[in-house]
Amino acid sequence: MSARTPTPWPLVALFTAGYLAAYLLPTTVGRLDAGLPLSATQAGAVGSVLLLGSSSAGFLLASRVDRFGPRATARAGLLLAAAGYGTAALSADVPLVVAGAVLGGFGSGTATAVAASGIAGRRDPHRVTTLGLLGVSGLAGALYLTIPRLGPGHGVPLAAIACTALLALGLTGRLPARAPADRALRAGGPLPHRRAGLALAAAMFFWSLAQNSLWGVSGRIGLTQAGLTEVEVGAVFAVALGAGLLGTIGASALGTRLGRALPIGLGTALIAGCIALSAAATGLTSFATGEITWNALYPVAFSYLIGLAASMDPRGRWAVLVGSASSLGTACGPLTGSALAAWAGYPAMGAVLAAGLLLVGVPMTLVALRSRHTGRPAGTPASAAPVAELPALDVPVAELPVVETALNGVPAQRGAYGTRLRRTAAAPAPAPGPVGV
Numbered sequence: 001m002s003a004r005t006p007t008p009w010p011l012v013a014l015f016t017a018g019y020l021a022a023y024l025l026p027t028t029v030g031r032l033d034a035g036l037p038l039s040a041t042q043a044g045a046v047g048s049v050l051l052l053g054s055s056s057a058g059f060l061l062a063s064r065v066d067r068f069g070p071r072a073t074a075r076a077g078l079l080l081a082a083a084g085y086g087t088a089a090l091s092a093d094v095p096l097v098v099a100g101a102v103l104g105g106f107g108s109g110t111a112t113a114v115a116a117s118g119i120a121g122r123r124d125p126h127r128v129t130t131l132g133l134l135g136v137s138g139l140a141g142a143l144y145l146t147i148p149r150l151g152p153g154h155g156v157p158l159a160a161i162a163c164t165a166l167l168a169l170g171l172t173g174r175l176p177a178r179a180p181a182d183r184a185l186r187a188g189g190p191l192p193h194r195r196a197g198l199a200l201a202a203a204m205f206f207w208s209l210a211q212n213s214l215w216g217v218s219g220r221i222g223l224t225q226a227g228l229t230e231v232e233v234g235a236v237f238a239v240a241l242g243a244g245l246l247g248t249i250g251a252s253a254l255g256t257r258l259g260r261a262l263p264i265g266l267g268t269a270l271i272a273g274c275i276a277l278s279a280a281a282t283g284l285t286s287f288a289t290g291e292i293t294w295n296a297l298y299p300v301a302f303s304y305l306i307g308l309a310a311s312m313d314p315r316g317r318w319a320v321l322v323g324s325a326s327s328l329g330t331a332c333g334p335l336t337g338s339a340l341a342a343w344a345g346y347p348a349m350g351a352v353l354a355a356g357l358l359l360v361g362v363p364m365t366l367v368a369l370r371s372r373h374t375g376r377p378a379g380t381p382a383s384a385a386p387v388a389e390l391p392a393l394d395v396p397v398a399e400l401p402v403v404e405t406a407l408n409g410v411p412a413q414r415g416a417y418g419t420r421l422r423r424t425a426a427a428p429a430p431a432p433g434p435v436g437v
Contacts, residue, residue: 021051053105058320061113083162120313141237265365275357
């Protein structure tokens with residue numbers, strides 16, 4: 001049995017630093033609303049702009065990480081994130097805060113693109129994805145407990161994201177300076193599984209949009225509709241992210257034993273119910289139940305979705321593009337949630353989002369189901385089906401004697417398996433054929 005592949009901690013750190021801004025979105029948007037001269041809708045728009053910068057980086061870098069080199073790209077992204085979020089944290093000028101948020105979001109998206117590209121090239125991308133989700137869920141949960149005790153102001157969550165980027169920067173030295181040779185040879189190859197990948201990316205946009213429309217206003221639901229204090233809301237979020245840790249651990253332990261269709265389809269349906277419950281919450285019990293259950297299920301379904309995207313292309317292009325589509329949906333979430341809530345109220349907003357989530361869960365489940373039954377994503381030609389690599393067997397074989405034979409009067413030697421003859425006398429060499437024949 002082969003030894004287990006070492007854990008790629010630099011990729012886990014990049015995943016954590018890249019996704020932390022999205023995980024801290026509720027407290028970031030809430031504090032922008034409270035600490036700056038912004039309305040609730042304007043604060044949601046700033047959060048959307050931040051995540052829009054992140055998704056833009058993913059779309060731009062989907063096929064360029066190998067060209068620029070993982071190490072240099074990751075360092076550039078983390079430095080941009082630290083500079084952008086740090087500037088936004090230290091400034092009270094709204095245009096400068098917005099510019100810093102955009103720059104920081106672009107840096108986060110760059111780090112995420114490098115992480116997704118590297119994870120797709122691993123032997124077990126689902127395992128590395130769940131480790132990244134464990135990292136970002138654990139860190140975000142700790143920050144939700146800590147941030148309310150560090151005083152008011154919009155700068156605290158933004159500074160936390162900037163510091164995380166600087167800490168992850170120390171691990172980038174262990175990333176390869178250049179992509180592996182086999183990936184470099186395929187750099188100009190076409191993007192495989194286009195129909196399945198486009199369907200998954202489009203569905204992933206709406207999947208993230210529906211969830212982050214509520215996630216972006218969850219803090220305000222807890223404070224205004226449920227009547228909780230900021231400390232109580234932060235505690236609920238921390239427990240919810242702790243439940244996300246348990247869900248991620250469960251997904252990691254389960255692996256792909258049940259395939260990907262069941263966790264994606266059933267998980268999406270249950271998440272839709274949690275969204276409706278959280279949006280209609282009027283007290284601590286209903287708010288906490290919806291948020292905690294939702295956050296326990298989200299990383300499970302998300303890890304299988306990213307694993308499905310990674311399986312479509314070993315270079316990680318679909319993983320980056322699907323992740324960027326998710327970030328784009330996340331970016332549109334706060335503004336969409338704020339606008340829906342202002343127009344129809346939180347309960348009606350939750351019902352609309354839950355119904356939309358059920359609809360977009362269908363194509364994602366179909367792609368995963370086809371992949372499970374055929375061993376490859378939907379739309380893949382049979383010739384492109386992956387061939388399993390069989391392990392080498394170390395079987396002792398008794399040494400057999402060499403038998404001298406003759407061929408057309410010329411002595412030759414027959415090997416132990418007797419399938420090929422080698423002439424010992426001089427003979428004309430055959431014309432060379434094409435390589436591999």
